[in-house]
Amino acid sequence: MIKLIxxxxxxxxxxxEIEGTHEWYAAREPGMDMxxxxxxxxxxxxxxxxKGMNYHLIHxxxxxxxxxxxxxxxxxxxxxxxxxGVLNFLVVDFKKKLIIxxxxxxxxxxxxxxxxLSLSEVEDCYNLMLETSPLMLGRSPHDGYxxxxxxENKRIPIGDTETFLxxxxxxxxxxxxYEDPVYRExxxxxxxxxxxxxxxxxxxxxxxxxxxxxxx
Numbered sequence: 001m002i003k004l005i006x007x008x009x010x011x012x013x014x015x016x017e018i019e020g021t022h023e024w025y026a027a028r029e030p031g032m033d034m035x036x037x038x039x040x041x042x043x044x045x046x047x048x049x050x051k052g053m054n055y056h057l058i059h060x061x062x063x064x065x066x067x068x069x070x071x072x073x074x075x076x077x078x079x080x081x082x083x084x085g086v087l088n089f090l091v092v093d094f095k096k097k098l099i100i101x102x103x104x105x106x107x108x109x110x111x112x113x114x115x116x117l118s119l120s121e122v123e124d125c126y127n128l129m130l131e132t133s134p135l136m137l138g139r140s141p142h143d144g145y146x147x148x149x150x151x152e153n154k155r156i157p158i159g160d161t162e163t164f165l166x167x168x169x170x171x172x173x174x175x176x177x178y179e180d181p182v183y184r185e186x187x188x189x190x191x192x193x194x195x196x197x198x199x200x201x202x203x204x205x206x207x208x209x210x211x212x213x214x215x216x
Contacts (some may be wrong), residue, residue: 005063015058019207020082020132022060024106029054029071037092040076041125044094050074057087060108067110068104078106081130084211090130090137092119101130101137101150102200115150122149131167133211140164146172148192155197164187165205166213171198173205 009160013032015025028034035043037051037187053076057066066067069077080087083103091100097119102112104111114151117137122128127140137150146164147155158174165173170193176186189199 007058007063009063009065009067010056010058012117015081018082018087020209020211022209024080024082024087025058025060026079027056027058029056036079037076037090037128038124038126041092041094048078050094051149053077054086055079055089057104057106061085064111066104066106068102074203076131081135083132083135086186088114088130088132090128091127094119099128099149101135101138117150122147131164135166136167141215146174153211154192156192157188158190158195160189166207167192175204176200 010027011025011030013030014135015027018024018026032053040053054069054071054073054074055077061065066121066186074093076092077146078090080089087104087106089102091102093100099117099119100113100127101115102111103114123141129138131138139147139149140163141147144157144160145155154190156172159176159177162176165175170191172190172192174188176188178184183205184202187201187203187205189196190196191198204216208214
């Protein structure tokens, strides 16, 4: 027989897995339509107003809900990333023209701001997201480069079909897709300072809890 746990305080929202942890799940504000950060930016620029986006956290196995943020007009709270015991959120306030990087410490139920950037520091919010590890803010504008926005600023040349996966110190991991004639992928490892390819191999990588990655 299954064990059905009713999540108190949330309804009509689907708990999404957060890569790197089996303890925490993210759930959009109940009733919110799906909208990515770039689409929210376009809505605000066209209309001068965006109704807001917010995420809650659900802890496994008890189902306890944590709500570090309240829904705010013109503020987009993105799905969090797991970063060695804390959850980091990317927050964009379109009205104040701010990019805010926050850290939520679950054991203390404490939320703090660790960085604020002007929204003008990026061309737009297309594929702007937090990455680990260590924590950084990156952007994949599909213009032949991968851009690191914070805590340093770099533009790294990449292939047309490369997608950023994660960072491991000074190594950046990318997935590259190709067809010959069936669809396949490569894993490409680049050095952060020069963008030089250190390693390229066929296959896929999956991030698991406790800093474990599967390569197939």
